[in-house]
Amino acid sequence: MTVHERVAEFAQRAYQASSILRTASEEQRHAALTRTAELLRARQAKILRANAIDMERGQEAGLSSAMLDRLLLNEERLEKMAVALAEIMEIPDPVGRIIEEWTRPNGMRIRKVAVPLGVIGIIYESRPNVTIDAASLCIKAGNATLLRGGSEAINSNLALGEVLQDACQAAGLPRSCVEVIDFTDRAAVAEMAKMDQYLNLIIPRGGHGLIRAVVENATVPVIKHERGMTQIYVDETCDLDMTVELVHNSKVQRPGVCNAVENLYVHSKNTEALRAVVTDLQQTGVEIRGCPRTCELVDGCVPATEEDWDTEYLDMILSVRVVDSMDEAMTLIAQHTSGLTEAIYTDNEENAERFLREVDSACVYHNVSTRFTDGGQFGLGAEIGISTDKIHARGPMSVRELTTYKYVVRGEGQIRTS
């Protein structure tokens, strides 16, 4: 059997299951999620044995300690997955939600109703918890899932996939509501991306290489989850203490994530803020890479290179640049943005409103830490990821973003005459 045929079998099974899952009640979908949590606890030993094989092979293959840590499952991590399932069940049912309704002059009643997308493909790298998290969010929204994880996590993913399939079966749903591709041939990614007869959406989660491999091959719609080049502009005037605390939180609270700030622009008339912010960060151990003017104004600053302005450090490093106007800042922000998160810290309401309106990013903040770009923090519930695309879903994606809609039209014999 070719790789194409093997992937097609998985995709087709998920497609068939989706026609049943699509109309399943919330009770039934929740029964599958409840059972998943139970099985995660009951099958701990079996799952950890599968994970141990992946860990051993990973060590033999010389994976970095960071990668091995991402790959690792333990009791605590399994328990976290089970708890996350309970949280997903608390999100209001996205299926059947009436988005809008109205009556036309001819009396026909139109309802725009949220319905499942169908089959969602998830392509991801090393973390096996994505298997549970992503599939659960898809089930919650009435979608079947075709999962393709990293080859290094194959045994863990298959063990978790079995949990999901058994849970679906226990809830009276087809096992194929969740399918995990059971072989690691790299060609499977490109094949999956072309299966538009079975898949309604692919969400690739991972590095730039993985995402391009999907996008370049895809005939299935793709919602990309790329990098976050978070940027902050500190205006000519601002609340100094608040600004120091906001930049500190945006950089230091968790530097390794996509909503941690990477580029900071400070108005040239606000050297007080520049000095206070930089001093605070340096005291916390953040390395400052500055433009020439920044390096003149503060001590211990490393000159920034051209690449630094486009680098997502994900580390205790910050690029800092002095600008002469908000316009200059907004031009630089547009040049270096990943379109995800940008903030202005100012006490000038007019500037704040202009910045919020004109900066073209998924999340724009005034006097709030950039760290809030997150489905949970927004109150949307657990997230399947953060879209850096503009089509269908932008920014944090939770269960509502895993639905589409249909128009339900009721009447009593209305016909069209023109």
Added chain:
Amino acid sequence: MTVHERVAEFAQRAYQASSILRTASEEQRHAALTRTAELLRARQAKILRANAIDMERGQEAGLSSAMLDRLLLNEERLEKMAVALAEIMEIPDPVGRIIEEWTRPNGMRIRKVAVPLGVIGIIYESRPNVTIDAASLCIKAGNATLLRGGSEAINSNLALGEVLQDACQAAGLPRSCVEVIDFTDRAAVAEMAKMDQYLNLIIPRGGHGLIRAVVENATVPVIKHERGMTQIYVDETCDLDMTVELVHNSKVQRPGVCNAVENLYVHSKNTEALRAVVTDLQQTGVEIRGCPRTCELVDGCVPATEEDWDTEYLDMILSVRVVDSMDEAMTLIAQHTSGLTEAIYTDNEENAERFLREVDSACVYHNVSTRFTDGGQFGLGAEIGISTDKIHARGPMSVRELTTYKYVVRGEGQIRTS
């Protein structure tokens, strides 16, 4: 210059213009539309001269009379485009619309606000009016447009593109808010589909071949506008007169469009409806292609072939099949659907509700003609097309569907602590 470089120049200009158009006021966008209508009237002679060249070449190239008719511009058609512009201006502004707003427990205020997508590529075939209609809807929604029309309409499209560019300039907007690719090399379509650094969306309008050429090559998100295999199920019991009138309207009122019915399923216990519907249609000149049971029950019925059930006739022909249950009808509907329009005609409310819930199509109707699948008929305003996709927009697409959203977050120093 390669085709790639030539297309990239157009795309890049549109991209640059989009950053200005994106934040233009409704007044300014409407000024461009008003001026477009004025210029369509003032430049009639010039536009018709350009169209005459296309018509002459089309005749020399042996285009069919149907294609020549689609290509033709005249005073009346130009006036229709101008009138359509006035209608577009009556649609409420989709830009800046507050989709939702809420306050988080920490006091930060989140607004989900509709904003333009950026640059929209439209790839279409012979009708030059699409140049005006599509670009105007994009301008209304704050988007720049990159247009690639059919090679047979190149002179007409360029003349209309000049109208749009002059109108944008008169409104103080960049000319490049609308760009018409000025050469007819077929490779331009594939190149355009790959320009995800400049384009946010491509809408291909045309036949299956064109749409596949875009989808197979695209790295830009695509919303397909494919065929409509409209289907109707007549239930075991129904209002007979109403059903006859509804099927009649669905088939006969305008047979050449995507919401005209192509497949009809009738419950085997409702032979009365079958006979009445078929007799009415035959009297109007509709050819009936039936399953064996249909052919037994009614006179003048042509036996349907396997392909007939998947054929969008767009003509005075209807496939008719007798079924023994609604379940059988829904299975057949799922098998032959294009996912756009399906209807049930019944007086059984329970069956109606089940059909509306379980049939997975963009528009599902109970006792309403299928001919209402249309942005104008739904009250959405003029439409850029009808999406057969599920991502971002499903069914009739008007100006709201040409926007994305962003989250605007206002606070007073909120930081994240966990």
